[in-house]
Amino acid sequence: MSARRLAIRQPEQFALSASAKKEISNWVKKYPKGRQRSALIPALWIAQKDAGGWLPELALRELGDMLDMAYIRVYEVATFYTMFNLEPVGVHFVQMCGTTPCWLRGSDELKVMLERKIGPQRSISADGKLSWLEVECLGSCSNAPMVQISNADGDHYYEDLTAETLEAVLDDLAAGKKPPQGPKNGRFSSEPIGGAMALTTIGTAKRIKSLPNAAAKAKIVDHANDSKPKPAAKKKAAPKKAAAPKKAAAKKPQVIYTDGPTDGAPDDLKLIKGIGPKFEGDLNSKGIYYFRQIGAWKAADIKMVEELIDSIPGRIKRDEWVKQGKALAKGGKPRAMKKAKS
Ligand code: FES
Structure with a gap:
């Protein structure tokens, strides 16, 4: 320093x-x-x-x-503290981040432009409107490269810059305009350049709809694509075995709760060894509230739930959630309590 x-x-x-x-x-x-x-x-x-x-x-x-x-x-x-200026600054004081993420994303080009347009660091432009300084990380690395511009209106972040977009911002400020702050490459926040890739409404609804073993009285999240099993697929094999229709019925997409349990008070899923408050919250958010639901999971259900709650693959089986769920649904004691007594 x-x-x-x-x-x-x-x-x-x-x-x-x-x-x-x-x-x-x-x-x-x-x-x-x-x-x-x-x-x-x-x-x-x-x-x-x-x-x-x-x-x-x-x-x-x-x-x-x-x-x-x-x-x-x-x-x-x-x-x-470098946040305190010990010499006069321009009406619009530009602090340009030159720390590694911003440097990797092109802060050197901003620097060349600032030197050309304003002059060396700490100098003030001829009209007194602009001055600039290279500083360390300003906490907006996900939108690198960026600058903070301070003036009588406050401190503003301009992000995802190029030399051209920053120069346009400076021209606007010098002309008395108030260019909007934020990313200058079309992003709204720090989402991927190509647009948001998670939490899109349609994708979420489809995944939730197919969650296994939800209670029967629940509201259905999305009926629009809730197509029933295609008769053609099951009926072709059906004539030979009477049991075929039952199997097909069991494969129907499951429904889940959307606004809380409706089959009575929810069970305390934390009584299942291996389920803590986080997993319980995750399961509840997917419509799983009862021991009996967990106790009825099959291998495919377990795989799907592990994906939905971001659990380590194999953990549900290893911790025997299904076995515990079955026992607790029948009024058994939690596994941890049994161990404590022994
Ligand atoms: S490195 Fe530039 S804002 Fe963090």
Whole structure:
């Protein structure tokens, strides 16, 4: 980290505004008596905003007086944290992230453009409207490369930038416009470039609809595609064996609860060894509330449930959820309780 010093050119006069003083005294009140210096960092931030984006030495001294601190202690904090500017900035102050994720995604190109358009770091453009600084990660790495631009309206993030899109933002700001913040490549947030790939409504409904062993009185999530087993598929084999229709009926898509259990109070699924609060919540969210449902699972059901609740494959079988579910449905004691007694 480089040494940071106060600006050589300082204003001859400076005084915090009444509103800034009030805001700082509100922060001071949050700390016990005698500990008012704990409010120094928010006080520096407020003073910086009040002074137009930087901290003149007179502002630091005024804070020292307000917080009953030696001036050198105030200087120490202000010069340590790079969020505090020690020299004047432009009307729109650009902080460009140059940390690895942003660098890998092209921050060097932004840097070249900023140098061309504004000048070297810490300099202010000829019209006084723009200045810039390279900083470390600003916490928006998933939308790299990005900048934070601070002005009288606040601090704004512009993300997923190219040199061209950032330059367009700067032109708009310099022209007095207010370009919308956020990603500049069409993304809404940090979803994949090609669009969201999870939690799409149709896909979710299809998966939930086919969940096994849901209770019979439940509401059906989605009737639209709830096609019954095709007669042609089962009837061809049926003439030879009378049992065929029963098997076909058993393969019907299962229905599940959508708004809670309707067959009485739900069982405490955590009594099944291997099911904790998280798995219980996951199972409930898929319409599984009762021991008898779990006790009736077959191998295919187990496989499907493991996928639905993101369980490690083989875990349900290893922990014998089905066996335990059957026993508990018949009024048996939880496995853990039996062990505790032995
Ligand atoms: S690395 Fe640039 S925002 Fe994190």
